[in-house]
Amino acid sequence: MDVGNSFIEELDSLRREALAALLTVEDAAALEAVRIEYLGRNGRMVSVMSRLGALPKEERPEAGQQANRVKNEIQQGFQARLEEFSRPAASTEAQWDPSLPGRSRPLGALHPIRQVADRITEILSRMGFAVADGPDIETVENNFDALNTPADHPSRDPLDTFYLPEGTLLRTQTSPVQIRTMLAHRPPVRIIAPGRCYRRDTPDATHSATFHQVEGLYVDHDVSMADLKGTIAQLARELMGPRVQIRFRPHFFPFTEPSVECDFSCTVCGGTGCRVCKYSGWLEIAGAGMVDPRVFQKVGYDPEEFTGFAFGMGIERIAMILHGIDDIRLLYENDARFIDQFRMRFHENLH
Numbered sequence: 001m002d003v004g005n006s007f008i009e010e011l012d013s014l015r016r017e018a019l020a021a022l023l024t025v026e027d028a029a030a031l032e033a034v035r036i037e038y039l040g041r042n043g044r045m046v047s048v049m050s051r052l053g054a055l056p057k058e059e060r061p062e063a064g065q066q067a068n069r070v071k072n073e074i075q076q077g078f079q080a081r082l083e084e085f086s087r088p089a090a091s092t093e094a095q096w097d098p099s100l101p102g103r104s105r106p107l108g109a110l111h112p113i114r115q116v117a118d119r120i121t122e123i124l125s126r127m128g129f130a131v132a133d134g135p136d137i138e139t140v141e142n143n144f145d146a147l148n149t150p151a152d153h154p155s156r157d158p159l160d161t162f163y164l165p166e167g168t169l170l171r172t173q174t175s176p177v178q179i180r181t182m183l184a185h186r187p188p189v190r191i192i193a194p195g196r197c198y199r200r201d202t203p204d205a206t207h208s209a210t211f212h213q214v215e216g217l218y219v220d221h222d223v224s225m226a227d228l229k230g231t232i233a234q235l236a237r238e239l240m241g242p243r244v245q246i247r248f249r250p251h252f253f254p255f256t257e258p259s260v261e262c263d264f265s266c267t268v269c270g271g272t273g274c275r276v277c278k279y280s281g282w283l284e285i286a287g288a289g290m291v292d293p294r295v296f297q298k299v300g301y302d303p304e305e306f307t308g309f310a311f312g313m314g315i316e317r318i319a320m321i322l323h324g325i326d327d328i329r330l331l332y333e334n335d336a337r338f339i340d341q342f343r344m345r346f347h348e349n350l351h
């Protein structure tokens with residue numbers, strides 16, 4: 001009786017352990033290991049069965065039947081798990097929901113200032129202007145002296161200009177690129193120079209200590225004010241649309257004579273007056289004029305032989321008008337909620 005009981009008990013714990021092991025396996029290889037351990041030729045089932053013969057004769061049939069039931073049960077458990085592992089495609093398919101929204105992969109985009117600078121560059125390039133470049137850290141000579149700016153000119157005030165050691169400064173305008181270009185090349189020269197400028201302005205809705213300009217310079221025989229006007233008018237139409245008007249108002253710059261301030265008719269209100277144009281119908285866009293003969297002398301051009309025009313326009317102002325931005329500081333904060341709005345406009349602006 002004792003012997004039989006312990007046989008049954010052993011069979012029972014073998015059953016429980018085997019079924020538990022079958023439940024915990026996570027792949028086909030682990031399942032096979034469990035099969036070998038319990039049902040294999042040298043497995044635990046075989047070793048328990050081998051002790052059947054040692055049981056008292058009258059207990060053997062009953063114990064044998066019990067052993068077969070346990071063996072079948074383990075075998076069925078094994079078979080069930082095996083089927084599970086051989087249907088991997090079916091189980092992942094059940095998890096794939098084709099109605100889920102796709103993952104968005106945000107595209108990068110150019111900053112609105114860069115978009116406008118590129119647009120202006122593209123338009124003027126088609127008119128034959130090459131792109132020139134100069135450093136942000138300039139010499140006082142290139143930024144002021146060579147541009148015929150008198151020693152007492154207000155723009156030289158250290159309260160307006162960031163001075164650096166050894167006769168250098170952060171350029172207050174892109175005009176020194178005119179000097180660099182003329183020192184390096186003989187006429188004809190026809191360049192534009194987009195770039196960053198610096199002034200000691202207290203930031204507010206329309207002022208920033210760093211801002212961007214595009215400089216233009218055209219020097220050749222017989223360049224006239226009419227060429228300047230035609231170039232600016234064409235640029236205005238391509239930038240703002242075919243209905244835009246331009247006008248020149250007399251002004252003063254040390255490096256041009258005569259000098260003008262160039263206005264575009266307000267594209268926000270169509271010229272009838274709004275907040276953006278301060279109810280004047282016009283927007284101040286650029287400073288311009290005919291290159292002063294004294295500038296030609298500084299760079300070694302003969303003012304009797306050559307004439308030229310130059311202009312400089314603020315990029316931020318144009319970006320703000322084109323996009324209806326009412327505070328220049330928004331352009332420098334790099335707040336993605338703001339910047340992201342110009343992603344689509346990039347493509348619109350190109351066509």
Ligand code: PHE
Nearest residue numbers: 173175253287288310311312
């Ligand atoms: N440099 C001038 C400014 O910053 C603009 C300008 C450029 C005027 C070229 C005339 C010619 O205001």
